[in-house]
Amino acid sequence: xxxxxxxxxxxxxxxxxxxxxxxxxxxxxGKPLAQASGATPQTAVSSLSLTASPASVSFQxxxxxxxxxxxxxxxxxxxxxxxxxxTCTINVxxxxxxxxxxxxxxSADIPTSEIxxxxxxxxxxxxxxxxxxxxxxxxxxxxxxxxxSFFLLTGGGSxxxxxxxxxxxxxxxxLPAGNYTGTLYIxxxxx
Numbered sequence: 001x002x003x004x005x006x007x008x009x010x011x012x013x014x015x016x017x018x019x020x021x022x023x024x025x026x027x028x029x030g031k032p033l034a035q036a037s038g039a040t041p042q043t044a045v046s047s048l049s050l051t052a053s054p055a056s057v058s059f060q061x062x063x064x065x066x067x068x069x070x071x072x073x074x075x076x077x078x079x080x081x082x083x084x085x086x087t088c089t090i091n092v093x094x095x096x097x098x099x100x101x102x103x104x105x106x107s108a109d110i111p112t113s114e115i116x117x118x119x120x121x122x123x124x125x126x127x128x129x130x131x132x133x134x135x136x137x138x139x140x141x142x143x144x145x146x147x148x149s150f151f152l153l154t155g156g157g158s159x160x161x162x163x164x165x166x167x168x169x170x171x172x173x174x175l176p177a178g179n180y181t182g183t184l185y186i187x188x189x190x191x
Contacts, residue, residue: 004053046080046156052186055163060141064173072162075119077146077188082158088154089191092122092146094163094184095137096130099125102141103182108175110182112141118164122146127166136187145186 017188058070077092094117096102101109112130122145134142146161163186169175 005187037112042084045090048080048190049078050092050186050188051076059155059167061167061169061175063131064169066166066168069165072164073186074160074162075145075186076158076160077148078156079190080160081154088150090146090148091144091185091189091191093134093136093142093189094130094145094186095134095142096119096184098138099131099140101182102130103180104180105176105180107178108172108174109129110169110175110180114168114171116166116168117143118143119161121159127156127164135189137185173184188189
């Protein structure tokens with residue numbers, strides 16, 4: 001049985017869409033994950049940290065069209081030495097609090113099904129919607145970005161992965177112009 005054993009670090013992007021322009025900003029670092037009670041540890045990761053930059057990404061939205069982010073978000077995951085009984089795994093997830101309202105305004109919402117991410121060196125190697133259900137975020141509001149596995153004893157390491165984002169408004173041809181706000185969370189988990 002595997003359990004969440006080591007701290008996860010949380011990075012937030014808080015997009016603000018203003019008449020088709022999105023701004024994102026790092027706003028908070030998350031708390032460590034707790035080990036499930038009664039679980040048998042199968043991994044030992046001495047440390048785990050995550051950073052993401054830049055703090056802003058712009059989108060030029062047009063009703064019924066796909067808008068690519070102006071730049072990729074570089075996610076650096078760093079871990080300390082590991083001792084694994086079988087396999088250690090580090091997962092990185094991106095998620096929103098709600099699947100129906102990832103970005104909201106006074107008159108409309110943009111669901112996670114219309115926000116897509118791609119990590120060429122990770123798991124979604126093509127643009128994939130944030131519609132998975134994972135350990136973090138609301139149901140159907142997550143996307144696994146990276147999985148790094150280790151065997152037996154390894155030293156520490158790090159990796160940097162580029163998350164490209166796009167908003168596909170093909171299913172919202174009449175999306176009203178306005179201010180849209182929401183938060184994309186990025187969190188690492190050691191198993």
